[in-house]
Amino acid sequence: MSVAFAGVGHQTVTWDRPSSDCPVEVALAAISGRWATLVLRDLMHGPRSFSALRAGLPSLSAKVLTERLESLVAQGLVSCSRSPGFPVRTSYELTSAGLLLRPLLVELHRTGEALLGELADD
Amino acid sequence: MSVAFAGVGHQTVTWDRPSSDCPVEVALAAISGRWATLVLRDLMHGPRSFSALRAGLPSLSAKVLTERLESLVAQGLVSCSRSPGFPVRTSYELTSAGLLLRPLLVELHRTGEALLGELADD
DNA sequence: CAGGATCCTAAAAGATACTG
DNA sequence: CAGTATCTTTTAGGATCCTG
Secondary structure (H helix, E strand, O other): OOOOOOOOOOOOHHHHOOOOOOOHHHHHHHHHOOOHHHHHHHHHOOOOOOOHHHHHHHOOHHHHHHHHHHHHOOOOEEEEEEEEOOOOOOEEEEEEEEOOOOOOOOHHHHHHHHHHHHHHOO | OOOOOOOOOOOOOOOOOOOOOOHHHHHHHOOOOOOHHHHHHHOOOOOOOHHHHHHHHHOOOOHHEEEEEEEHHHHHEEEEEOOOOOOEEEEEOOOHHHHHOHHHHHHHHHHHHHHHHHHHHO
């Protein structure tokens, strides 16, 4: 059921709704939600604690950061380890699956620049 | 202000919120919203009328399709031409800017497949 | 330090009916 | 045909205060 965007060829699949088994939806799920790409970008540079992530994104509330991280962990893209003792320290880190997102983020950035350039010509 | 995701190097930019002048946000805006990628995928195959798009995405209401198309047109990614006379016929078509999204859609699909493969290993 | 619990608002999505 | 109008529901995001 591989849908070839590039090869504009014949294809049998006909989605009638965004279905979660579609690869595109899977990838989209990983990067959607406000701040998601920014959090991922931070994690691309290495493991980060909860507060390190907050410090990097000051206008992001604890609640939303928690949501974003929970989502990423649930999708198997990020793992979380917490130090025993007190106060607790956490370390969020990309899993091998999470690392697969790097080319997508790069492409997102590249495409955005291309759009800015193209639309400036008008 | 080019942010290198790939080159994990030094960078001066520090976003404290998703800003619309960030290329990543620009690209994200183009593909966000439910059904957006599906509509774009249809348009990648050539010009489509309003009802042709609806026919391809049966569970998508006229209202939402209208919203999606308005957004794409507003972003300069799609153009719309309407035939004079009655009944009216429309033709939505990707602009040259809109065509720039193709590699991104391909990458989205590719990444999704990679994720499905990687996560299946667990 | 790293969240959880609540409450609130705004925006997005969907259903339905109607118009140029 | 190609939408618009309206209303209701859902969901995301944010603010604030609290806890292990």
